[in-house]
Amino acid sequence: MAIEKTSDILFNTIDISIKKYRQLVQQSLVENDVDVTIDQWMVLSAFNETPDATQQQIANTINKDYASVTRMIELLVQKKLLKRTTHNQDRRRFNLSITPQATTLLKNLQPIMKANRKTALKGLKNNEIDQLNDLLNKIIANCEA
Amino acid sequence: MAIEKTSDILFNTIDISIKKYRQLVQQSLVENDVDVTIDQWMVLSAFNETPDATQQQIANTINKDYASVTRMIELLVQKKLLKRTTHNQDRRRFNLSITPQATTLLKNLQPIMKANRKTALKGLKNNEIDQLNDLLNKIIANCEA
DNA sequence: CGAAACTATTTGATGTATCAAAGTTTCCGT
DNA sequence: ACGGAAACTTTGATACATCAAATAGTTTCG
Numbered sequence: 599m600a601i602e603k604t605s606d607i608l609f610n611t612i613d614i615s616i617k618k619y620r621q622l623v624q625q626s627l628v629e630n631d632v633d634v635t636i637d638q639w640m641v642l643s644a645f646n647e648t649p650d651a652t653q654q655q656i657a658n659t660i661n662k663d664y665a666s667v668t669r670m671i672e673l674l675v676q677k678k679l680l681k682r683t684t685h686n687q688d689r690r691r692f693n694l695s696i697t698p699q700a701t702t703l704l705k706n707l708q709p710i711m712k713a714n715r716k717t718a719l720k721g722l723k724n725n726e727i728d729q730l731n732d733l734l735n736k737i738i739a740n741c742e743a
Numbered sequence: 744m745a746i747e748k749t750s751d752i753l754f755n756t757i758d759i760s761i762k763k764y765r766q767l768v769q770q771s772l773v774e775n776d777v778d779v780t781i782d783q784w785m786v787l788s789a790f791n792e793t794p795d796a797t798q799q800q801i802a803n804t805i806n807k808d809y810a811s812v813t814r815m816i817e818l819l820v821q822k823k824l825l826k827r828t829t830h831n832q833d834r835r836r837f838n839l840s841i842t843p844q845a846t847t848l849l850k851n852l853q854p855i856m857k858a859n860r861k862t863a864l865k866g867l868k869n870n871e872i873d874q875l876n877d878l879l880n881k882i883i884a885n886c887e888a
Numbered sequence: 889c890g891a892a893a894c895t896a897t898t899t900g901a902t903g904t905a906t907c908a909a910a911g912t913t914t915c916c917g918t
Numbered sequence: 919a920c921g922g923a924a925a926c927t928t929t930g931a932t933a934c935a936t937c938a939a940a941t942a943g944t945t946t947c948g
Contacts, residue, residue, distance in 0.1 A: 604869075604872055604873055604876050605860050605864060605872055606860070607876070608860075608864075608872060608875060608876055609761065609764055609860070609863075610805075610806065611875075611876050611879045611880060611883070612757060612760060612761045612764070612879060613761050613806060614806050614879075614883055615757060615879040615880075615882050615883050615886075616754065616757045616758050616761055617806065617905085618882070618883050618886035618887060619754055619757070619882065619886050620905095621886065621906090622886040624906090635932095635933070635934085637933080637934065638933095652895095652896065652897090653896075653897065654895090654896065654897085660755075661755065661758060661759050661762065662934085662935080663934085663935060663936060663937085664896085664897070664898085665897090665898075665899080665900095665934095665935080665936075665937085666933095666934055666935060666936085667897095668897065668898060668899085669898095669933080669934075670933085670934080673933080688895090688896080688943075688944075689942085689943060689944090690895070690896045690897065690941095690942065690943045690944075691895095691896055691897075691943095692897090715750050715751070715753075715754070717885055717886070717888075718754075718882050718885050718886050719750060719753075719882065719885065720885045721881060721885070722878065722881060722882070724749075726878055727749055727750055727753060728749055729874065729878070730753060730756075730875065730878050730879070731749050731752070731753055731756050733867060733871055733874070733875050734756045734757060734759075734760040734875070735756060735760075736866060736867060737760050737763070737764065737863050737864065737867070738756070738759055738760050738763050740862055740863050740864065740865045740866070741760075741763035741764050741766065741767040741862070741863050742763060743862075762935085765935095766936090769936090780902095780903070780904085782903080782904065783903095797925095797926065797927090798926070798927065799925085799926065799927085807904085807905080808904085808905060808906060808907085809926085809927070809928090810904095810905080810906075810907085810927090810928075810929080810930095811903095811904055811905060811906085812927095813927065813928060813929090814903080814904080814928095815903085815904080818903080833913075833914075833925090833926080834912080834913060834914085835912060835913045835914070835925070835926040835927065836913095836925095836926055836927075837926095837927090
């Protein structure tokens with residue numbers, strides 16, 4: 599049956615779509631001589647929006663493993679895009695703040711990222727985007743149950 | 744605007760949905776004491792359907808990098824699920840064939856994988872699944888353009 | 889107070905993603 | 919037959935995914 603077949607390949611389609619989008623974004627970063635990965639950008643972006651977040655909160659925001667976040671932060675500190683200082687109230691954690699350099703970077707990337715989304719969603723109606731989001735959220739809920 | 748926001752998070756939603764689905768599948772593999780990863784299963788499955796395929800064809804079928812496929816095949820050979828013999832016609836490549844053990848594995852996994860898809864798609868109508876597929880394919884096309 | 893439970897983070901191990909470069913082997917045009 | 923283009927695959931390097939276990943600091947409560 600046709601629908602059987604579509605179900606079979608749907609997850610493949612989802613997989614490809616996110617890969618292609620990541621490629622598109624990564625390509626735009628390279629073209630603009632930005633030496634961060636998409637994932638690193640996500641970390642920076644999350645810290646920008648919630649400056650006093652713990653690493654776990656960041657990880658949850660961008661849907662990544664704590665371990666991955668730890669390692670990405672390490673790279674961002676090396677790149678001088680994040681600054682790590684001791685946390686007075688809780689010595690298990692650190693104060694992590696984005697550097698002025700990172701602030702500039704984020705500002706420059708904002709229109710680029712917006713353009714990427716626009717490119718990827720060209721021709722899709724608003725209600726289709728909403729629908730896509732809703733259906734995927736159903737799948738997510740199903741997988742978590 | 745609401746739609747702006749939805750666009751912003753859509754790719755996040757896509758990302759999460761594929762991750763959750765992979766978790767669901769991986770979990771089912773562990774529960775059934777199957778010592779292969781989803782990706783390794785995809786490779787085996789592809790070889791099963793196209794026994795005389797080149798590695799590149801396999802890679803294209805499952806949408807993975809040639810390099811990744813090379814390494815996954817190496818692991819599958821170690822696990823005795825794939826057999827590698829020299830190719831008489833073309834010495835650049837190998838004859839890769841799934842072992843009887845792999846055939847059994849694939850047969851056992853078939854209902855499990857089907858159940859996983861059913862679980863993940865519970866409550867979605869056939870036309871919604873089709874729609875999802877179509878919309879994602881549009882995004883893929885946009886990213887490739 | 890002090891042990892147990894909990895929280896935040898790191899580390900280790902294994903696997904995949906991605907791009908670039910290299911290694912072979914085959915094919916094709918002259 | 920020869921040289922270069924093309925094809926199939928591997929290797930290297932770096933980064934992220936995932937799960938489990940280890941660290942280290944904090945809180946709770948008897």
